[in-house]
Amino acid sequence: MQSLAPSSSMTMTIHLKSNRANPTRFLIQCHDPSHSTSSPAQAPAVSFGAGSANGSRRYEWQSACSILASKVVSQQQDTEKSAVNGHPTLDLVAVSAAPALPKPLTIADLSPAPMHGSTLRVAYQGVPGAYSEAAAGKAYPNCEAIPCDQFEVAFQAVELWIADRAVLPVENSLGGSIHRNYDLLLRHRLHIVGEVQLPVHHCLLALPGVRKEYLRRVISHPQALSQCEHTLTEMGLNVAREAVDDTAGAAEYIAANDLRDTAAIASARAAELYGLQVVADGIQDDSSNVTRFVMLAREPIIPRNDRPFKTSIVFAHENGTSALFKVLSAFAFRNISLTKIESRPHRNCPIRVVDDGGVGGTAKHFEYMFYVDFEASMADARAQNALAEVQEFTSFLRVLGSYPMDMTPWAAAPPSSS
């Protein structure tokens, strides 16, 4: 056993699995038997004043990126199985991690991609050839992409300093939100420091010589299956569709098990890496299929006002959904556009029982956490004032990050050639 990180309140086991595509690299698997993380009680109280978040405002900004209000959010973590796509698992180390308090910014945090004296290490979910790997490369060119078997492991890799950043999908233009990552954003203390949008061009892959007529099964990531649902039907592929952990993992699985009746939905790069042929190219239901990823870091970046920024927040309130209107008005009155709103069950108290005074008994309402993205920087006084107001209507409010918007134009994928 070798210890990777000092101090202790939580013990977790890191498994490094050898990677079939590149045996010199490893796939990180992680298991946390304690299912507990840091306590929100340590979060500092902050207020939003007008003015830019630089110089003496730095500490204020850091604090703003921690929990703003009082309610304790469930830190319970699911027990998750470690999916293994045929890799031997090597139980290497047990490490410990203490709850992280906000740290002073260092000079490295001021540059867009601190290099820590060497290549930036970027964790992603999947195996080489996954779209998340491509997103990591787009976000941080020349980075060392570190494959992880689960989203949660990518979060932990950054928390434990095994990686410097994580790049994780949050929504797709066809499949919608990737809810798991919204839940994990809340349970972990990482900050969103950027976003990147990746056009997703799916291929149908099979072993060399396999024809479409031989196929009895199509396997892929659930998002990829849903993004190609109609095209597969149009192609006459009314065969079993099965979900696996990631697109490239599906390609690897077919190659490793010599499956001649199974095809994978994955990238052309996955075909190259695992020796498969492209049976059909561009099989996504919409040629402008795009997935939005967020970049996560241990420290927030300093928000600026000289380029378009987006800010992501999450909040809850005790007065049912009636407070939602007031919260949204705080942005509307200041002409701040919202780009996304998502609700997730409130893990601490998913159901609220309301007594109607004995007339008809009790009613049960769902309780939610609301995630909102808006188009303004936290360096902008309008955003600071809006959040100060939002805080009045909410029992819990956290800024997940204020970061540059991805403004790069992207070309739509070519139409299907099937």
Ligand SMILES: O=C(O)C(=O)C[C@]1(C(=O)O)C=C[C@@H](O)C=C1
């Ligand atoms: O399986 C992959 O290749 C991934 O990177 C995951 C993922 C996702 O989670 O949505 C990413 C982009 C595509 O939308 C399909 C799948």
